[in-house]
Amino acid sequence: MSILEQIKTELPWLDDKVAFDLTRGKPSPDQLSMTEKTFSSLAMPFEMDGIDLRNYGTPEGIPSARELGSKILSTPLERTLALDNSSLTIMQQILSCSYHLDFSRSSLSAKSKFLCPVPGYDRHFKLLENFGIQMIPMPFQSDGPDLVSLKELLNEHKDIHGIVCVPRHSNPTGHVYSDQNVREMFSLLKKRSNNLMILWDNAYACHDLKSTESQLPIFGMAEEYDLQDNLFVIGSTSKITLAGSGIAFFSSSQINNNKFIDYRNSLTPGPNKINQGLHVSYFKKVSLEEQMSELRQLLLPKFDLVDGHLSRLKEQGLCNFTSPSGGYFISFDSIQARASDIIKNCGDLGLTLLPIGSCFPYNNDPNNSNIRIAPTCPDLATLDKCLNIFTKVVKKLN
Numbered sequence: 001m002s003i004l005e006q007i008k009t010e011l012p013w014l015d016d017k018v019a020f021d022l023t024r025g026k027p028s029p030d031q032l033s034m035t036e037k038t039f040s041s042l043a044m045p046f047e048m049d050g051i052d053l054r055n056y057g058t059p060e061g062i063p064s065a066r067e068l069g070s071k072i073l074s075t076p077l078e079r080t081l082a083l084d085n086s087s088l089t090i091m092q093q094i095l096s097c098s099y100h101l102d103f104s105r106s107s108l109s110a111k112s113k114f115l116c117p118v119p120g121y122d123r124h125f126k127l128l129e130n131f132g133i134q135m136i137p138m139p140f141q142s143d144g145p146d147l148v149s150l151k152e153l154l155n156e157h158k159d160i161h162g163i164v165c166v167p168r169h170s171n172p173t174g175h176v177y178s179d180q181n182v183r184e185m186f187s188l189l190k191k192r193s194n195n196l197m198i199l200w201d202n203a204y205a206c207h208d209l210k211s212t213e214s215q216l217p218i219f220g221m222a223e224e225y226d227l228q229d230n231l232f233v234i235g236s237t238s239k240i241t242l243a244g245s246g247i248a249f250f251s252s253s254q255i256n257n258n259k260f261i262d263y264r265n266s267l268t269p270g271p272n273k274i275n276q277g278l279h280v281s282y283f284k285k286v287s288l289e290e291q292m293s294e295l296r297q298l299l300l301p302k303f304d305l306v307d308g309h310l311s312r313l314k315e316q317g318l319c320n321f322t323s324p325s326g327g328y329f330i331s332f333d334s335i336q337a338r339a340s341d342i343i344k345n346c347g348d349l350g351l352t353l354l355p356i357g358s359c360f361p362y363n364n365d366p367n368n369s370n371i372r373i374a375p376t377c378p379d380l381a382t383l384d385k386c387l388n389i390f391t392k393v394v395k396k397l398n
Ligand SMILES: Cc1ncc(COP(=O)(O)O)c(C=O)c1O
Pocket: 025, 085, 086, 087, 088, 089, 121, 166, 171, 201, 203, 235, 236, 237, 238, 243, 244, 248
């Protein structure tokens, strides 16, 4: 009997109609319904902070929404912009602005290289690849990017013009950068500050599921190393309220913010201020802390479920995995280097996982080991079924 046939007999509910998906870190319908309840009680705001939300203008975002961004990202209010619905789009615009117009200390070109701690976020890599920027993978240490490798890579390569960082509950590994790691990283990067973009994607800034190390506000640390013009902080409410319909935030030095607004003036006559107003009204009814606590109650059982299934595999010497203290992902590593077979067999049984290598630049997983698990969207019973398929495949292949 083939592996697939064996698993089908062991899991009687598994039929040809099964179509499960653990690819993307989407909020679950439960999370969205919880948020919808509050949104549906709100009146559409047409005026806020003395600004007519119905009209064009206010390219930096309305003050109350900027205040919300400054709270989420721990960035100075006067340097935080509230923009449109996606931080990924903002990152595309940041790269484009640097590429075509330059920031004060960032000028990307076809020669530029970016350091990419791996495993990382697939869409960062797609974005950099689309700009023709050469990506250099680098490993992590337990509390952030690996500093020995960073030093070596900086010595080895001339045209390193950027690094991409997800400093809290990194996607997918869950790394939380310690202040010590950030300081040492900044002291190494300082030598390149004439042309350097530190893309600080704090997508999971307030998404703690368990007690998590606190981090100092990033601008204070950047200023200690005179790197404030190199720091580009982004984040959004996508994984806090409504994915794709939230607010994205940008924060950099004043000179970079001015440049970015000037650049964006050619793209848009202004951000969606009505949505900004709606979010401000939302967080007057439910505090950010209350919202995150409600989300935690929905998300933590899912992470615990994955933990239980993967721990049993780990005890059998079949994998390593991360138990993140927050965020939206778990990073699985096949010790027997069988990730591509696991992905293929799960797919044949109706469980879709990201393609092999997705969490690496150019889809190149050198060890054929890594699989990102995104457990947030399915309900608990469905997630349990997904994990039954996954763990049986891993066991049968070894
Ligand atoms: C690290 C990271 N950055 C950015 C995003 C996208 O966020 P947004 O919806 O604001 O574009 C995600 C989504 O999964 C992410 O994991």
